[in-house]
Amino acid sequence: MQSDRTRVLIDSIRRLLRRGATSHLNKIVNKTHAADLSVVFRSLSGSQQQTLFQMIRDTEQKGMLLGELDEDTAVEIIEYLNIEDIVEIFESMPNDDVADLLGRLPEEMSQAILEKMKKDESEEVEDLLRYEDDTAGGIMVPDFIALGQDITAKEAIESLQKEHLEVEMAFYLYVIDEYGKLVGVSSLRQLVVVPPETPLKEFMTTDVFSVQTDMDQEEVAKIVARYDILAVPVVDVSHKLVGIVTVDDVIDIFRREATEDILKMAGAGEEFVETKSVLKSTRIRLPWLFASCLGGIVAFFIIGKFESSLYKIAYLAAFIPVIMGMGGNIGTQSSTIVVRGLATGRINIRDFWTVVIKELAIGVILGLIYGILIGSVAQFRYSIEALAISVALAVICSMSLAALIGSLVPMSFAKINIDPAVATGPFVTTAIDIIAVFFYFLIATTLLGI
Amino acid sequence: MQSDRTRVLIDSIRRLLRRGATSHLNKIVNKTHAADLSVVFRSLSGSQQQTLFQMIRDTEQKGMLLGELDEDTAVEIIEYLNIEDIVEIFESMPNDDVADLLGRLPEEMSQAILEKMKKDESEEVEDLLRYEDDTAGGIMVPDFIALGQDITAKEAIESLQKEHLEVEMAFYLYVIDEYGKLVGVSSLRQLVVVPPETPLKEFMTTDVFSVQTDMDQEEVAKIVARYDILAVPVVDVSHKLVGIVTVDDVIDIFRREATEDILKMAGAGEEFVETKSVLKSTRIRLPWLFASCLGGIVAFFIIGKFESSLYKIAYLAAFIPVIMGMGGNIGTQSSTIVVRGLATGRINIRDFWTVVIKELAIGVILGLIYGILIGSVAQFRYSIEALAISVALAVICSMSLAALIGSLVPMSFAKINIDPAVATGPFVTTAIDIIAVFFYFLIATTLLGI
Numbered sequence: 086m087q088s089d090r091t092r093v094l095i096d097s098i099r100r101l102l103r104r105g106a107t108s109h110l111n112k113i114v115n116k117t118h119a120a121d122l123s124v125v126f127r128s129l130s131g132s133q134q135q136t137l138f139q140m141i142r143d144t145e146q147k148g149m150l151l152g153e154l155d156e157d158t159a160v161e162i163i164e165y166l167n168i169e170d171i172v173e174i175f176e177s178m179p180n181d182d183v184a185d186l187l188g189r190l191p192e193e194m195s196q197a198i199l200e201k202m203k204k205d206e207s208e209e210v211e212d213l214l215r216y217e218d219d220t221a222g223g224i225m226v227p228d229f230i231a232l233g234q235d236i237t238a239k240e241a242i243e244s245l246q247k248e249h250l251e252v253e254m255a256f257y258l259y260v261i262d263e264y265g266k267l268v269g270v271s272s273l274r275q276l277v278v279v280p281p282e283t284p285l286k287e288f289m290t291t292d293v294f295s296v297q298t299d300m301d302q303e304e305v306a307k308i309v310a311r312y313d314i315l316a317v318p319v320v321d322v323s324h325k326l327v328g329i330v331t332v333d334d335v336i337d338i339f340r341r342e343a344t345e346d347i348l349k350m351a352g353a354g355e356e357f358v359e360t361k362s363v364l365k366s367t368r369i370r371l372p373w374l375f376a377s378c379l380g381g382i383v384a385f386f387i388i389g390k391f392e393s394s395l396y397k398i399a400y401l402a403a404f405i406p407v408i409m410g411m412g413g414n415i416g417t418q419s420s421t422i423v424v425r426g427l428a429t430g431r432i433n434i435r436d437f438w439t440v441v442i443k444e445l446a447i448g449v450i451l452g453l454i455y456g457i458l459i460g461s462v463a464q465f466r467y468s469i470e471a472l473a474i475s476v477a478l479a480v481i482c483s484m485s486l487a488a489l490i491g492s493l494v495p496m497s498f499a500k501i502n503i504d505p506a507v508a509t510g511p512f513v514t515t516a517i518d519i520i521a522v523f524f525y526f527l528i529a530t531t532l533l534g535i
Numbered sequence: 536m537q538s539d540r541t542r543v544l545i546d547s548i549r550r551l552l553r554r555g556a557t558s559h560l561n562k563i564v565n566k567t568h569a570a571d572l573s574v575v576f577r578s579l580s581g582s583q584q585q586t587l588f589q590m591i592r593d594t595e596q597k598g599m600l601l602g603e604l605d606e607d608t609a610v611e612i613i614e615y616l617n618i619e620d621i622v623e624i625f626e627s628m629p630n631d632d633v634a635d636l637l638g639r640l641p642e643e644m645s646q647a648i649l650e651k652m653k654k655d656e657s658e659e660v661e662d663l664l665r666y667e668d669d670t671a672g673g674i675m676v677p678d679f680i681a682l683g684q685d686i687t688a689k690e691a692i693e694s695l696q697k698e699h700l701e702v703e704m705a706f707y708l709y710v711i712d713e714y715g716k717l718v719g720v721s722s723l724r725q726l727v728v729v730p731p732e733t734p735l736k737e738f739m740t741t742d743v744f745s746v747q748t749d750m751d752q753e754e755v756a757k758i759v760a761r762y763d764i765l766a767v768p769v770v771d772v773s774h775k776l777v778g779i780v781t782v783d784d785v786i787d788i789f790r791r792e793a794t795e796d797i798l799k800m801a802g803a804g805e806e807f808v809e810t811k812s813v814l815k816s817t818r819i820r821l822p823w824l825f826a827s828c829l830g831g832i833v834a835f836f837i838i839g840k841f842e843s844s845l846y847k848i849a850y851l852a853a854f855i856p857v858i859m860g861m862g863g864n865i866g867t868q869s870s871t872i873v874v875r876g877l878a879t880g881r882i883n884i885r886d887f888w889t890v891v892i893k894e895l896a897i898g899v900i901l902g903l904i905y906g907i908l909i910g911s912v913a914q915f916r917y918s919i920e921a922l923a924i925s926v927a928l929a930v931i932c933s934m935s936l937a938a939l940i941g942s943l944v945p946m947s948f949a950k951i952n953i954d955p956a957v958a959t960g961p962f963v964t965t966a967i968d969i970i971a972v973f974f975y976f977l978i979a980t981t982l983l984g985i
Contacts, residue, residue, distance in 0.1 A: 274723060
């Protein structure tokens with residue numbers, strides 16, 4: 086899944102690390118793009134990461150690399166550096182990245198760093214630290230170009246030549262009134278297209294999308310994606326422009342949110358754990374398995390109740406796996422479609438019953454098809470009609486209920502504003518297992534008269 | 536998961552449609568952003584979509600809406616229009632979107648449209664139709680700004696004022712040599728910052744990322760994301776610049792790929808099916824359930840082999856669900872982590888054995904914990920030590936094997952270049968079910984001596 090170039094790079098760096106070929110490594114590390122280095126770092130051990138990081142000469146390159154790495158890895162590397170070096174690197178980094186990292190360092194370390202940073206930089210960072218991590222305020226950069234509405238296109242271009250050189254992604258120019266309130270926007274393109282003496286207010290777009298500092302980052306990402314814009318301005322309660330969220334951060338948000346959803350649905354935590362140690366991974370995955378453990382224990386008490394029937398017809402047990410399996414799989418289909426549909430906006434929470442009833446209908450149809458198929462196999466194997474009919478009915482029952490539960494649970498969670506992904510995977514499967522087993526024994530013992 | 540504003544809009548439009556309040560609808564439809572309308576369209580029936588689409592007066596608005604809609608929906612709407620209207624709308628749309636839609640229309644319809652389109656437009660579209668849908672060539676736009684290297688900054692700005700007004704996302708200016716080969720890039724920003732008489736070749740960046748027309752779209756998206764660029768130039772085999780892929784398309788690719796992966800892993804097809812009809816959904820989901828049906832049937836033949844043991848100790852059956860459930864859940868955790876890790880580049884295919892052995896270790900540890908727990912419950916319920924030990928061993932066995940299979944299968948698929956997501960969900964679960972049941976009966980009958 087990686088380009089060949091990256092693979093070659095990873096292989097060479099690992100080989101050189103094994104050989105201890107310092108001068109070779111030094112050359113490669115210092116001419117590789119920080120973004121590529123960050124990919125290489127994922128395949129290295131902690132001590133190898135330290136070794137490579139020390140080799141980077143350029144402070145800005147160090148800063149870019151820290152910004153590209155997973156926060157966990159970045160924090161581990163930073164903890165080995167001395168405060169002076171950290172301050173120097175942080176001052177070269179965008180303030181939103183610095184705020185993210187500071188928020189994860191030990192309290193006294195981050196205080197020491199803030200004290201040594203230049204006053205205006207540290208104030209900006211402290212401002213950012215006030216916002217929740219996953220809101221517009223937490224992901225915005227406070228660097229943007231904002232000019233008054235009476236400035237002309239020519240003056241705006243001149244100001245670009247003198248000031249704002251540090252602004253990372255300069256493609257929009259925001260227009261503010263005397264109170265700092267956002268009133269319009271112009272692209273750099275428009276600036277060079279209009280006659281030079283035109284004031285901004287005459288050609289700016291006044292219908293400008295903006296978001297509040299406390300808006301959830303996923304919402305912000307959706308706005309940027311929906312309107313195909315490159316950056317969205319962030320305003321505070323008084324509509325004062327305080328920062329912008331750029332499209333590169335939006336891509337990161339979508340990829341991270343997709344990963345989180347996938348992991349939650351599989352009951353494997355929220356953050357990606359493979360890069361963590363075996364014990365750490367075990368600790369994160371342990372509690373998610375507890376639901377299915379409890380469910381399994383409940384199932385065995387239920388089956389225990391039918392013990393006397395099992396002594397009479399032992400092969401009843403043979404159908405437990407297929408009935409559980411069919412229910413479990415169609416339940417996973419339904420819950421996955423609903424959770425992803427809600428996340429991408431393809432399913433609307435207002436269509437609650439339309440969605441649930443449709444899933445139920447699909448469950449009934451698929452249940453009929455597979456029920457008849459599996460019932461026929463049962464008849465072929467044991468030639469007992471009542472048993473074959475029981476198995477068929479149990480499959481229909483478990484598949485229909487599974488599709489119902491698999492859609493009803495995430496829809497209900499979304500309705501009461503609980504993340505549907507988190508409640509979906511192990512919980513739904515476990516509930517379906519118990520219900521499927523119970524109905525199967527109930528139907529079979531009734532029809533077989535045991 | 537939608538903003539309140541969108542919800543209000545959807546509700547009002549639906550209410551007005553029910554009431555048949557045409558003049559009200561007309562007003563709303565014509566002042567709503569096409570991107571918002573596309574969200575509304577997802578909640579409407581086919582005939583409602585037709586009604587609303589007819590109300591749009593502005594051809595460009597119609598084109599933007601078609602570009603934002605799912606291709607399925609867009610094609611359905613287009614098929615109701617007459618050729619002249621389609622041509623007019625298509626001529627207002629970006630050529631990459633037109634090519635995508637034409638590729639999905641009936642052959643004779645798309646031929647008729649191409650014949651009526653302006654010659655230069657239709658040639659561009661036909662050029663695009665030659666590339667595979669999911670490659671750089673298939674997603675690029677052929678509109679970009681390309682200038683010679685001796686042009687000065689001032690001349691470049693003048694050309695922006697006169698030409699290139701149709702270019703959608705103009706933030707980079709590409710520099711080409713006399714053969715059309717890409718030699719450099721400059722941002723609009725740089726253009727206004729340098730002295731006006733400087734020729735492009737003196738300030739352009741020569742180290743410019745570019746991709747070949749046949750590169751897979753996911754690779755292209757990863758490059759744009761990794762280097763935080765807004766557009767990547769696409770070149771043909773002779774390094775001639777033929778188009779650009781912009782960041783807004785990259786966002787769409789990531790979201791679509793994540794959805795595809797999630798659906799494949801749940802065995803629910805590849806494309807999102809909820810918006811399709813019940814019968815269509817049923818047809819797509821039917822074959823994916825067949826693996827678990829076959830697996831279940833195999834499991835019941837296996838259990839059938841142990842029928843005589845079941846007659847002796849019927850409560851053996853009671854532990855089938857918990858042993859299957861624990862194996863299934865940890866297997867899903869492992870395969871999900873590996874598939875997502877490979878997709879995001881966090882797991883490297885070169886670390887094959889490191890990853891698999893780590894997952895196995897986690898499986899063994901979690902198996903020990905849950906094995907002892909479930910074994911204790913079995914002892915508490917039945918007070919038969921050999922049974923409790925069998926259950927504990929079976930849980931350990933099934934969880935370790937599940938973690939092993941759950942990581943080994945997707946890693947192996949990735950190694951031989953099969954998409955790991957597609958082979959993961961139902962296949963892995965089914966394999967684990969069969970193995971878990973088999974080992975359980977083997978261990979229990981041996982230890983209990985039956």
